[in-house]
Amino acid sequence: MESNVILNKHKLKRTSCREGIIDVIINANEALSDTEIRERLTENYDRTTFYRSFKTLEEHKILHKIVVDNQLAKYELDNSVTRKKEHAHFFCNTCEIVLCLDTIEIPQPTLPKGCTANEIELIVKGKCNHCAQKN
Amino acid sequence: MESNVILNKHKLKRTSCREGIIDVIINANEALSDTEIRERLTENYDRTTFYRSFKTLEEHKILHKIVVDNQLAKYELDNSVTRKKEHAHFFCNTCEIVLCLDTIEIPQPTLPKGCTANEIELIVKGKCNHCAQKN
DNA sequence: AGTGTAAATGCAACATTGTTGCAAATTATA
């Protein structure tokens, strides 16, 4: 899975900022916030450029947003890109890492009459292994 | 359940801004964003005052934050205040209303070794009854 | 009820974060 292949597949121009963002996410084994992604980029891009590239990748569903707290969204490659199925996430309140939880079955919701669902977010918040041991 | 009783119980001064915020939430039958709450206040308070009162209520766990999307948090009275149990939420992507879903069983998570959980957020996103009919 | 003290308020100034318009640079296609 390479950034240029992904961009081509979505008919997006291969710019270094876009490739950089995708590469950072591929190389991380955790979901990252936009700030974290920006910090890990090797080149420095203007705020505007970064936001715009980021937005483009989100709009084309290359990035998938997981909201763990207000003001703190983390991103992973979209399920449509990785072919993974819907899964829950674990969020460490201390170090703010986000991990995928493939073990939890996401329940089929019973909704109020007339409501339709197209997405479910299941987020477990607590302390990760590492932070739990610190006390 | 009255705002002044709630404030007294938490040893907080009963200021009109705090009472106003609590009253707005009590009288609403949906979770509200901070902006929505502010709009429904009868008196007009300085931005600063509102933010500070709001923060105080959150810190004392009188308000409970439900994050449905980055930049859009809605609030309801905390479970410790209402004595309701943990429940899922439904978020309408169109009108952005947030409803409680008492019908869904929240699954017991199996976590990676050493991780501990203290909170679970289950958010179902889709279209509410009202917005689904509009098309 | 009147008074003292701690806390809350409102204002001004500031910080942060994201957005828009536009000229210059870069990408992809012929």
Added chain:
DNA sequence: TATAATTTGCAACAATGTTGCATTTACACT
């Protein structure tokens, strides 16, 4: 390599939240 379309970086702006400080308010104690 030339061309067209898109992307970039800059400057200016908008929105939102924060801090310090003087004034006002809440409430506990006479």
